[in-house]
Structures are given as C-alpha cells and as structure tokens.
Amino acid sequence: MNSSLSWEQFWQEWRNKEAANEEDLYFQVGLTVNQKPIEKVDFDEIYKSISDALALSSDDILAELCCGNGLITYELKDHVKQIYATDFAGHLIKAAKELKSAPNITYTRNNVFDFLENIKNSGDAVPYKYLMSNALVYFTPADLKRILSLIIEITAGKPFLFYLKGVPNDQHKWNFYNTEERKQKYLQNIATGNFTNDGMGRWWQSEEIADLCKELNLKCEVWNADPQFSGFRMDIKISSE
Numbered sequence: 099m100n101s102s103l104s105w106e107q108f109w110q111e112w113r114n115k116e117a118a119n120e121e122d123l124y125f126q127v128g129l130t131v132n133q134k135p136i137e138k139v140d141f142d143e144i145y146k147s148i149s150d151a152l153a154l155s156s157d158d159i160l161a162e163l164c165c166g167n168g169l170i171t172y173e174l175k176d177h178v179k180q181i182y183a184t185d186f187a188g189h190l191i192k193a194a195k196e197l198k199s200a201p202n203i204t205y206t207r208n209n210v211f212d213f214l215e216n217i218k219n220s221g222d223a224v225p226y227k228y229l230m231s232n233a234l235v236y237f238t239p240a241d242l243k244r245i246l247s248l249i250i251e252i253t254a255g256k257p258f259l260f261y262l263k264g265v266p267n268d269q270h271k272w273n274f275y276n277t278e279e280r281k282q283k284y285l286q287n288i289a290t291g292n293f294t295n296d297g298m299g300r301w302w303q304s305e306e307i308a309d310l311c312k313e314l315n316l317k318c319e320v321w322n323a324d325p326q327f328s329g330f331r332m333d334i335k336i337s338s339e
C-alpha cells in the first residue's frame with residue numbers, strides 16, 4: 099500500500115475547517131495542550147531549537163517538508179534567505195498562504211516526494227538545509243530512505259543538514275500510553291492493523307534511523323526532547339559529513 103495516499107486522505111479530512119485566526123492555526127496542526135494552543139514559551143522553543151539545530155543563517159535556503167499551515171515556517175523567515183515549504187493538505191496550504199505568508203516563503207501544495215523531485219529538476223538554487231517537524235510518523239522507513247536519497251541527489255555531494263523534530267520514540271511510548279485504557283487502545287490498533295493508530299502514526303526506533311543513515315553513508319544524531327516539553331519524542335539531525 100502507498101501509505102502516503104491514505105495519510106493524504108486523513109489530513110484532508112482531519113480538522114478541515116477554515117482558519118479564521120491565529121488560534122485556529124494551532125488546532126489545525128494539533129499544536130495544542132488541554133484543548134488550547136501550546137504556551138508561547140513552548141512554541142518559541144520549537145522554532146528556536148530548529149534554527150539552532152540547522153545553524154540557520156541569512157545565506158541559507160531551507161526546504162521544509164510537511165509545513166502544515168506555516169505556523170513554524172513563518173517564524174523562521176528572518177533566519178534564512180529563502181524558504182520552500184510544502185504540504186499535501188490543501189486547506190493547510192491555503193491557511194499558510196493567507197495567514198503566514200512572507201516575501202521569502204514559497205508554499206506549494208504537494209507530496210514531499212514530488213516536491214523534492216521538483217527541486218531536483220528545477221535548476222534553481224539548491225537548498226542545503228531541510229526540515230521536517232512533527233511529521234515523520236506519517237512515513238515508513240522505506241519512505242525516509244526515498245526522502246534521504248532525493249536529498250543526496252539534490253545536494254550532489256555538498257554538505258547538507260536535515261532536522262527531523264518531534265519524532266515519537268518507540269522506546270518511550272509508555273510515557274504516552276500512560277493509562278491502562280490508552281495502552282489497551284494502542285495494542286488493539288496494532289493488533290487490528292489500524293495503520294493511522296488513531297492519527298498518532300508510526301512510532302520510530304532510533305536504531306532504524308541509525309541503520310538507514312549507515313546504509314546511505316550519512317551521519318545521524320538522535321536525542322530525546324527535553325522532558326519538560328515531551329516525555330516521548332526525540333529529535334534527529336542527519337548530515338552528509
């Protein structure tokens with residue numbers, strides 16, 4: 099099964115309501131805690147940590163995969179020269195264009211694979227910085243291999259950085275499924291092959307990332323999120339050198 103097609107349907111339908119204001123944007127992409135947008139201090143930590151991890155600078159072209167409605171993208175606009183951002187959910191790209199646009203951000207509605215193919219074939223200036231925030235759960239290891247292979251082709255031997263933020267770490271999943279009811283629901287999803295896992299997606303093992311990077315001759319660093327922000331997510335930095 100082409101998993102991304104089914105996820106595309108999921109994302110077209112999930113909370114598919116026009117975003118009228120800033121608060122709606124947080125609900126559209128699930129950046130909420132207790133039915134409220136996450137605290138500003140936590141939101142600020144997200145984009146600052148992205149800027150630090152990717153060592154963003156005013157010369158950089160950043161390619162953002164799965165940008166949602168541009169909430170995070172927009173905050174990075176002053177850290178780089180240009181951002182190419184993509185997402186396959188039409189209503190999210192519409193909200194991004196309406197509420198989070200800037201002269202140096204280009205939003206396109208696309209699947210990440212076609213987006214990267216387009217960059218590869220465009221002949222335009224090449225991005226050497228790549229970001230995927232809160233979205234690796236919607237991909238399989240084979241998908242990630244394809245994404246990395248495309249980035250390797252695009253950057254053609256020059257150094258690149260790819261930061262994957264907020265990846266649920268399989269080793270810490272019981273911190274998330276922390277009641278008997280949640281645990282049983284998760285086990286039931288696994289047993290019945292409910293591939294969206296109630297929208298949570300795929301839990302990743304850090305070894306899977308490490309093995310893939312080894313196979314592709316890439317370096318990777320994996321670290322757990324600050325427990326103050328999450329008890330079950332990890333962040334991953336993949337580089338060519």
Ligand SMILES: C[S@@+](CC[C@H](N)C(=O)[O-])C[C@H]1O[C@@H](n2cnc3c(N)ncnc32)[C@H](O)[C@@H]1O
Nearest residue numbers: 109164165166185186187209210231232233236
């Ligand atoms: C949880 S949201 C994260 C949005 C944003 N990166 C953030 O951190 O707020 C995940 C996004 O991934 C997008 N997505 C998932 N699979 C995708 C794919 N194959 N191609 C493009 N977008 C995809 C969804 O449409 C959704 O907007």
